[in-house]
Amino acid sequence: MTSAEKPILLDVNGLTVSFATDRGMVRAVRDVSFSVREGEILSIVGESGSGKSVTLLSLLGLHDRKTTRVEGMVSFRGRGILDLSPGELRSIRGREIGLISQDPMTALNPVYTIGWQIAEQIRAHEKISARAARKRAVELLGEVGLSNPQEAVDRYPHQLSGGMRQRAVIAMALSCNPALLVADEPTTALDVTVQAQVLDLLLRLRKDFGSAIILITHDMGVVSEVADRVAVMYAGRIVERGETEAMFASPLHPYSWGLMGSIPPLTGPRLARLKSIPGMPPTPDRIGEGCGFAPRCAFARSACLERPPLRKIGTQAALCILEEPERAALRRTVLSAEEFA
Ligand SMILES: Nc1ncnc2c1ncn2[C@@H]1O[C@H](COP(=O)(O)OP(=O)(O)OP(=O)(O)O)[C@@H](O)[C@H]1O
Numbered sequence: 001m002t003s004a005e006k007p008i009l010l011d012v013n014g015l016t017v018s019f020a021t022d023r024g025m026v027r028a029v030r031d032v033s034f035s036v037r038e039g040e041i042l043s044i045v046g047e048s049g050s051g052k053s054v055t056l057l058s059l060l061g062l063h064d065r066k067t068t069r070v071e072g073m074v075s076f077r078g079r080g081i082l083d084l085s086p087g088e089l090r091s092i093r094g095r096e097i098g099l100i101s102q103d104p105m106t107a108l109n110p111v112y113t114i115g116w117q118i119a120e121q122i123r124a125h126e127k128i129s130a131r132a133a134r135k136r137a138v139e140l141l142g143e144v145g146l147s148n149p150q151e152a153v154d155r156y157p158h159q160l161s162g163g164m165r166q167r168a169v170i171a172m173a174l175s176c177n178p179a180l181l182v183a184d185e186p187t188t189a190l191d192v193t194v195q196a197q198v199l200d201l202l203l204r205l206r207k208d209f210g211s212a213i214i215l216i217t218h219d220m221g222v223v224s225e226v227a228d229r230v231a232v233m234y235a236g237r238i239v240e241r242g243e244t245e246a247m248f249a250s251p252l253h254p255y256s257w258g259l260m261g262s263i264p265p266l267t268g269p270r271l272a273r274l275k276s277i278p279g280m281p282p283t284p285d286r287i288g289e290g291c292g293f294a295p296r297c298a299f300a301r302s303a304c305l306e307r308p309p310l311r312k313i314g315t316q317a318a319l320c321i322l323e324e325p326e327r328a329a330l331r332r333t334v335l336s337a338e339e340f341a
């Protein structure tokens with residue numbers, strides 16, 4: 001069975017997240033829809049502040065319920081999860097969905113040693129003795145690259161460096177062999193050799209247990225290497241999604257041209273490096289109905305002030321007014337093949 005035929009594990013439909021601020025409700029994530037099939041790796045990419053972490057944390061129920069409004073539909077294995085109680089969600093997160101958050105302290109409890117926390121997590125879904133769970137915790141800490149796991153297991157989170165804490169969180173997320181692993185920049189705090197080890201561990205999880213992975217990363221090389229599908233976020237929306245190979249070979253959205261064009265694709269013509277896009281992404285309180293990228297887009301027109309239409313080509317879909325063949329012609333002006341020659 002190819003991954004495109006496997007059953008859908010996570011289905012997100014029209015997810016919209018708003019925060020209460022002193023300037024009223026501000027929408028940070030708008031009408032986001034995507035799905036993840038069993039065993040599939042979906043990469044979410046996009047500039048800082050585009051809403052990647054907010055999307056994942058809110059669909060896992062990790063938002064502050066007092067100040068955050070989450071709308072839309074999220075189902076995991078066919079069961080709606082947005083309306084579950086915090087306790088019910090916690091038990092799904094511990095057993096079936098592992099989270100490696102961008103901020104390791106979200107996942108760690110400061111008052112327990114990391115070994116205790118990993119062992120508890122294992123024992124929450126497996127009937128093994130405290131001793132055996134501790135032994136597994138030490139093994140896992142060794143696997144994620146902690147040099148002295150025997151000693152690290154008895155440390156409290158604050159006694160570890162940032163990189164060590166990140167590895168402890170990864171060990172915890174891996175401990176239950178989750179059906180879905182949500183990894184928000186899991187390797188950013190780590191040095192390059194450990195980054196490669198951690199990536200290998202994630203891939204092994206998929207190989208050995210068929211786990212699906214949502215991977216947020218800024219490393220487009222990693223995306224092109226490991227992801228089956230890619231979703232590009234800009235200003236709170238998914239502006240383009242599709243299968244990795246197609247996305248790198250011929251990205252549809254002008255914003256993706258910059259992202260995808262910055263590394264050579266796996267197949268197809270080599271694309272030139274894009275000069276960095278001038279300007280800054282808008283903050284959530286400045287995003288209207290129109291295309292959020294329009295102020296930075298060299299090809300924007302008055303129609304871009306209105307909500308952009310969804311255009312589909314093959315496995316790809318993009319929120320952009322451009323249509324073929326004009327799109328392809330404009331893309332060539334940005335990503336000219338000659339520059340690489
Ligand atoms: N609790 C909050 N209250 C108000 N605004 C928030 C809150 N959390 C996040 N935001 C805003 O929502 C937007 C999206 O943030 P998010 O953390 O999802 O970005 P990101 O894409 O993960 O960026 P990065 O790549 O830097 O991690 C940002 O503008 C951020 O300031």
Ligand SMILES: [Mg+2]
Nearest residue numbers: 052053054102
């Ligand atoms: Mg983030």
